Amino acid sequence: MADLTKKYDVLVAGGGNAALCAAIAAARAGASVLVCEMATKFYRGGNTRHTRNIRCAHDAATDTLSGPYPEEEFFSDLLAVTQGNTDEALARHMIAESKEVLEWLPEQGVRYQPSLGGTLSLGRTNSFFLGGGRSMLNALYLTAESHGVEIEYEAEVVDLDIDSGMFLSATVQQGGARHVVRAATFVAACGGFESNLEWLKQYWGAAADNFLIRGTPNNRGTVLKLLIERGVQEIGDPTQCHAVAIDARAPKYDGGIITRHDSVIFGIVVNRDAQRFYDEGEDIWPKRYAIWGRLVAAQPDQIAYIVFDASVLRMFMPTLYPPIEAPTIRELAGKLTLDPAALDKTIADFNAAVRPGTFDDTILDDCRTEGIAPAKSHWARRIETAPYYAYPVRPGITFTYLATRVNKDARMLMHDGKPAANMFAAGEIMAGNVLGRGYAAGMGMTIGSVFGRIAGREAAKNARN
Ligand SMILES: Cc1cc2nc3c(=O)[nH]c(=O)nc-3n(C[C@H](O)[C@H](O)[C@H](O)COP(=O)(O)OP(=O)(O)OC[C@H]3O[C@@H](n4cnc5c(N)ncnc54)[C@H](O)[C@@H]3O)c2cc1C
Numbered sequence: 001m002a003d004l005t006k007k008y009d010v011l012v013a014g015g016g017n018a019a020l021c022a023a024i025a026a027a028r029a030g031a032s033v034l035v036c037e038m039a040t041k042f043y044r045g046g047n048t049r050h051t052r053n054i055r056c057a058h059d060a061a062t063d064t065l066s067g068p069y070p071e072e073e074f075f076s077d078l079l080a081v082t083q084g085n086t087d088e089a090l091a092r093h094m095i096a097e098s099k100e101v102l103e104w105l106p107e108q109g110v111r112y113q114p115s116l117g118g119t120l121s122l123g124r125t126n127s128f129f130l131g132g133g134r135s136m137l138n139a140l141y142l143t144a145e146s147h148g149v150e151i152e153y154e155a156e157v158v159d160l161d162i163d164s165g166m167f168l169s170a171t172v173q174q175g176g177a178r179h180v181v182r183a184a185t186f187v188a189a190c191g192g193f194e195s196n197l198e199w200l201k202q203y204w205g206a207a208a209d210n211f212l213i214r215g216t217p218n219n220r221g222t223v224l225k226l227l228i229e230r231g232v233q234e235i236g237d238p239t240q241c242h243a244v245a246i247d248a249r250a251p252k253y254d255g256g257i258i259t260r261h262d263s264v265i266f267g268i269v270v271n272r273d274a275q276r277f278y279d280e281g282e283d284i285w286p287k288r289y290a291i292w293g294r295l296v297a298a299q300p301d302q303i304a305y306i307v308f309d310a311s312v313l314r315m316f317m318p319t320l321y322p323p324i325e326a327p328t329i330r331e332l333a334g335k336l337t338l339d340p341a342a343l344d345k346t347i348a349d350f351n352a353a354v355r356p357g358t359f360d361d362t363i364l365d366d367c368r369t370e371g372i373a374p375a376k377s378h379w380a381r382r383i384e385t386a387p388y389y390a391y392p393v394r395p396g397i398t399f400t401y402l403a404t405r406v407n408k409d410a411r412m413l414m415h416d417g418k419p420a421a422n423m424f425a426a427g428e429i430m431a432g433n434v435l436g437r438g439y440a441a442g443m444g445m446t447i448g449s450v451f452g453r454i455a456g457r458e459a460a461k462n463a464r465n
Pocket of ligand 1: 013014015016017018019036037038039044045046047048049050051052053054055155156157158189190191214215216218219220221222223255256257398399426427428429441442443444445446448
């Protein structure tokens with residue numbers, strides 16, 4: 001048990017990647033560090049538990065990365081996905097620092113492996129964690145503890161005492177007890193508000209009831225809200241988030257990566273009325289998978305169905321849930337509770353619009369539709385080989401982008417634009433500084449590792465002064 005009556009140099013709220021990177025960096029810089037993680041030890045690590053990879057710039061191929069990924073290319077990828085909605089100086093700083101982070105993480109015990117053949121073709125840009133996010137976290141926790149970081153589980157930060165941008169103490173709820181924990185500096189690394197359905201409803205209305213949360217139920221935005229209320233500047237659109245199409249049969253929380261469907265480009269997607277609503281072949285999947293959560297969220301009842309046939313069944317990574325199968329389109333519609341005549345017509349119209357081409361799912365091929373709206377621009381092939389299949393999908397929220405504003409030192413900025421005296425933020429809770437919208441795979445971990453490391457270093461420096 002940590003001594004919660006003592007004053008620490010650095011108090012870290014959260015227990016995922018951002019929190020642990022901050023804790024390790026602070027401890028390595030000589031600070032006394034307390035980590036308050038709301039989850040039990042078994043469930044420690046929030047959304048980080050579910051991750052597989054991190055995107056870092058690098059100048060040359062490595063043992064596990066197939067080629068260079070220059071800073072400039074990373075930045076142009078970020079510009080493309082955010083459509084310019086980013087703080088350029090901060091984003092460039094993050095990308096430059098990501099080069100060091102690529103090497104720093106293995107120094108903290110994290111191991112990489114080459115990317116396996118899969119859905120997102122990230123072997124050059126993204127480093128995959130050997131053993132996945134949980135192994136990565138276990139390594140970080142071991143390293144943190146070996147450097148004297150004290151960790152309290154089931155310890156939720158429920159209140160903050162902040163006076164004119166100066167953190168004084170946090171109220172930590174643990175079991176039936178409340179502790180006032182003092183520290184010279186505070187690092188907020190406790191996620192977005194994606195698990196707080198009431199908060200989501202303020203922007204999405206009743207539709208939010210149909211959202212599934214891909215990760216931890218703990219990221220309720222408690223600390224984010226407190227910080228904003230206590231004078232920290234907010235940045236980002238509260239409706240912006242990373243959301244993908246996940247199986248509608250997934251649990252409400254923590255379904256993880258195995259519920260995500262990557263089969264959209266191989267078929268068509270219809271809504272509750274058996275109507276197509278977006279170009280399933282607009283661009284290669286790694287550039288488009290993260291728009292489908294929002295697209296489904298905009299459909300009636302927030303439900304959609306990926307429909308395909310036997311000819312493509314083995315062409316994508318299977319998920320936890322088997323597809324729903326039927327010998328005819330009409331029978332499939334019956335199983336999905338869609339109007340059989342409407343689905344039949346949608347597929348007949350689509351099939352009639354398909355133009356011949358050479359199918360290749362690794363490039364923007366010439367298999368497309370003509371004279372139908374919405375078009376399917378690539379990988380369009382007739383759906384005509386029985387049996388027929390469908391996956392029901394709902395919006396799966398990964399994380400929200402509303403954030404505390406920070407500067408290059410990961411120091412929070414107050415309403416008046418002045419830097420906070422002793423408060424830092426890292427990870428999802430400040431993601432909106434660089435991610436105004438959109439997403440490129442692996443960036444959640446870049447944001448956490450880069451700004452976590454900076455926050456820990458700067459907090460330790462601040463505590464010494
Ligand atoms: C299924 C899935 C797959 C993903 N795959 C990837 C991937 O491969 N690559 C990638 O870059 N990103 C991925 N992401 C996104 C990634 O998980 C996040 O961007 C990243 O983990 C955020 O790290 P974090 O430390 O900020 O938050 P988290 O890892 O979520 O940690 C937040 C922590 O704060 C704790 N907490 C919350 N509130 C409080 C409180 N009041 N007091 C104390 N503790 C609190 C939580 O218990 C949790 O431990 C994925 C997300 C999901 C859900």
